[in-house]
Amino acid sequence: MIPLITAFALSPDQGKGLARDARVRWALEEVGQPYDVRFLSFQAMKEPAHMALHPFGQIPTYEEGDFVLFESGAILLHLAEHHAGLLPDEANARMRCIGWIFAALNTVEPPLVEYTMARLFERDKPWYEARNVMLEDRLRVRLRQLSERLGDAQWLEGEFSVGDLMMVSVLLRLRSSCILNDYPNLAGYVARGEARPAYQRAFEAQLAVFLAASKG
Amino acid sequence: MIPLITAFALSPDQGKGLARDARVRWALEEVGQPYDVRFLSFQAMKEPAHMALHPFGQIPTYEEGDFVLFESGAILLHLAEHHAGLLPDEANARMRCIGWIFAALNTVEPPLVEYTMARLFERDKPWYEARNVMLEDRLRVRLRQLSERLGDAQWLEGEFSVGDLMMVSVLLRLRSSCILNDYPNLAGYVARGEARPAYQRAFEAQLAVFLAASKG
Missing domain, CATH: 3.40.30.10 (Glutaredoxin)
Structure with missing residues (x-):
């Protein structure tokens, strides 16, 4: 079907x-x-x-x-x-990869969406500049932590998995800003995802x- | 172990x-x-x-x-x-319940946490009142939709599942506000969760x- x-x-x-x-x-x-x-x-x-x-x-x-x-x-x-x-065979390794779907959606995406949505919809608000500093700080905490975790690895848990697919999909939303340039290993990680046929x-x-x- | x-x-x-x-x-x-x-x-x-x-x-x-x-x-x-x-036996029914974990974390929790965190940490900001209207509107859209979906049911997919456990856990964060009083079936749903031994x-x-x- x-x-x-x-x-x-x-x-x-x-x-x-x-x-x-x-x-x-x-x-x-x-x-x-x-x-x-x-x-x-x-x-x-x-x-x-x-x-x-x-x-x-x-x-x-x-x-x-x-x-x-x-x-x-x-x-x-x-x-x-x-x-x-999209997942390894061994049960615990599978669950680790699935965990990254949750991390992408629930830990990385919320501050990232708050940051990008404010840039789209609150630029004309009197509070935009002051809040933007706060939102960018929050986002950068998560990007720095993710960058440190990824290190020199190609993917988050060895081979490419559904966890990487979700994490790259979330990070792609930063394409319109230049913020990923400050985290070269994350920029490379996203580029590797985008390069997949x-x-x-x-x-x-x-x-x-x-x-x-x-x-x- | x-x-x-x-x-x-x-x-x-x-x-x-x-x-x-x-x-x-x-x-x-x-x-x-x-x-x-x-x-x-x-x-x-x-x-x-x-x-x-x-x-x-x-x-x-x-x-x-x-x-x-x-x-x-x-x-x-x-x-x-x-x-x-915490999950039914049939594969598709299991996946439906698992879907509610994602809905709780990724569709209901973000506007709910934005609303409650602003109340905690941005009350002294000059933008608080104006933004609060917007955040409450966004949250109420999700609460209304969830309330309509739940209707008169006890739980989201028949029997209590891990999806309910997560959804109730997320909604509990509204306890300090009175907002759930406007959605009596959701208030009852949360109360049923809290009543479980x-x-x-x-x-x-x-x-x-x-x-x-x-x-x-």
């Missing part, structure tokens, strides 16, 4: 690959699983048909027949557990959707 | 059970797994011995001999997969540590 995911009909990042369907596409490409996509307008995302699949009215969702999953972390875990290639295919697929939609 | 977790030597919430070791204690109590605790000062959390276990210098960690895990979501998943009682044992255990430390 070909799984079906949802994505933005017109991605708000204009095809930069930062919407959360991109990480699911990347995982599907890594494991060689073909997939279909249902595209949703912002309005359709909040309508009952989609809210029945995703209680928070977001993308992506993942469907295999009657089985529906939401949350990109859960979808990546599901794919990694049902296909070879599966990432390239996922990126091109979502970009093609945006280009077609914005011409139409 | 008795697992070993880490927790604050002196919890910053003064024993209210909102530190992230509480959800791990709760899960351990639900499955009847005895555990040991290593208590850490704020200083010790940033020292090399702990940073080797937890790259971001936080609690909780989980150790079984040489196997080390960090991130409360990963620890809960590990416990739920290795003990009966395993939750009570976990709560008492962490409170006893705080009371002993603050007397000492």
Whole structure:
């Protein structure tokens, strides 16, 4: 059965690959699983048909027949557990890699999203400059700790895993700032992720959707 | 082997059970797994011995001999997969419950923590009042959606699962505000979680540590 995911009909990042369907596409490409996509307008995302699949009215969702999953972390875990290639075989090593999905989503992403969202949506607020100092400090604490943990390694737990796929996907959101330049090993880590053929295919697929939609 | 977790030597919430070791204690109590605790000062959390276990210098960690895990979501998943009682047997139903761990941590917790942290740490800032309106709006969107999804159900996916354990643990952070009163079914959901004997044992255990430390 070909799984079906949802994505933005017109991605708000204009095809930069930062919407959360991109990480699911990347995982599907890594494991060689073909997939279909249902595209949703912002309005359709909040309508009952989609809210029945995703209680928070977001993308992506993942469907295999009657089985529906939401949350990109859960979808990546599901794919990694049902296909070879994104997790090691040994149980404890698998769990360590899965732990990095949680670290990416729950420890690195929140300060990173707060920082990038304030730059997008609060630049005209009187508090922007003062808060930005605080947000950047918080983000840099996490980036420094992640940089120290990664050290000279290629990936976080030996071979490339679903944990790296999620962590790189989260760090990619910093592309529009120059902040990763201060952490050369993290910049190299992200570049290694982007260089993977599966990432390239996922990126091109979502970009093609945006280009077609914005011409139409 | 008795697992070993880490927790604050002196919890910053003064024993209210909102530190992230509480959800791990709760899960351990639900499955009847005895555990040991290593208590850490704020200083010790940033020292090399702990940073080797937890790259971001936080609690909780989980150790079984040489196997080390960090991130409360990963620890809960590990416990739920290795003990009966926190996940249904059928594979798709299990994954749905696991999906709620991600929803709790990645969709509900971020706006909730932003809201509660601003109340704690930004009340004296000139931007506090104006931002608070925005943060409360964002939080209420998620609470309303979760309330609509839960409806009249006792738990999110039929029987109590690790997904409920995490969602209730996240919502408990709103106890100091009155905001949950506006969502009676969510208030009832949290109360059902708190009423579980395993939750009570976990709560008492962490409170006893705080009371002993603050007397000492």
